[in-house]
Amino acid sequence: MSSAQLSNGPNRFASILLILPSLAIIGVLFIYPLGFSVASAFFETGQFSFENFAKAIDFYSRDIVFTVVIVFLATAIIAVLSVCIAGYLTLGESVLAVAVLKWLYRWPLFIPFIVSAQLMRTFLAKNGMMNNILIEAGVMEPLQAVSFLDWRGIVITFVWKQTPFVVLLVAGAMAALDRTTIEAARNLGASKLRILIQIVVPQVGTTLMVGLILSYVTIMSVLSVPMMINAQTPTMLTVDMAWRINSYGDYGVANALGIISYLITGIVAWFYLRQGLKEGGAPK
Secondary structure: OHHHHHHHHHHHHHHHHHHHHHHHHHHHHHHHHHHHHHHHHHOOOEEEEOHHHHHHHHHHHHHHHHHHHHHHHHHHHHHHHHHHHHHHHOOOHHHHHHHHHHHOOHHHHHHHHHHHHHHHHHHHHHOOOHHHHHHHHHOOOOOOOOOOOOHHHHHHHHHHHHHOOOHHHHHHHOOOOOOOHHHHHHHOOOOOHHHHHHHHHHHHHHHHHHHHHHHEEEEEEOOHHHHHHHOOOOHHHHHHHHHHHHHHHHHHHHHHHHHHHHHHHHHHHHHHHHHHHHHHOOOO
8 A cells, every 4th residue: 555545534523523413413403303304294194195295285286376476576676676786886877876776775784684574564554654654745645655564565574684785795796797798789780678678687687696596596485574474364384383383383294395395396496407407518
């Protein structure tokens, strides 16, 4: 055995020792709970069964559809707003407007979801800040005030909270672009909107998709927003899972709902990976 092989042995052993704590944490906090959730969802009284899934679909089919609609709607609005804000930060010519926009859009990044939900409860209520401002400005009468503490409030909260995150990623990608093509398009008379849509966005499409998928997964996992804002049915799956556990101790149905959530997010992740492989020229 050579001296190089002898020296590599202790180095390899030391490397394994270094990663063991991380592997142990992943195993205890992620892999074991995931395995337990899957097992309890598919096994009822020690036997393999789809009974928990049948109950989940029977009791919460409307909530499943509601969750999918809310998540897709919020993600679509986030995409549009992120492109608009990041595009103005990149192409805007007003130094003051760009500086103010940079200062404003970053605030939600530092606010937790539970605080965001409480803020929106105060802002979107029938007697909340939004309606009071509109009434004082003479835009509407007091009797016309309505509460947005329903599905609209959930969407507004998610959009307000997640848009800055996606803007941060997209604006950074736009700032790193070669501005030669942008300046050339300007010299040829192209409008800012056309430059943004036809030149800038296609070049940052991958970054935008990553930000939207991360926001999609985050929205799917939030409990505080739908629980605090939407005190009616239908509601989101996170509320249903918490209700089954806290009220009935029914981990089987709760975990079945969790598996359904995994599938909903997994479809989006599969689509993104498939598109990434196609764009990367991977063999079919």
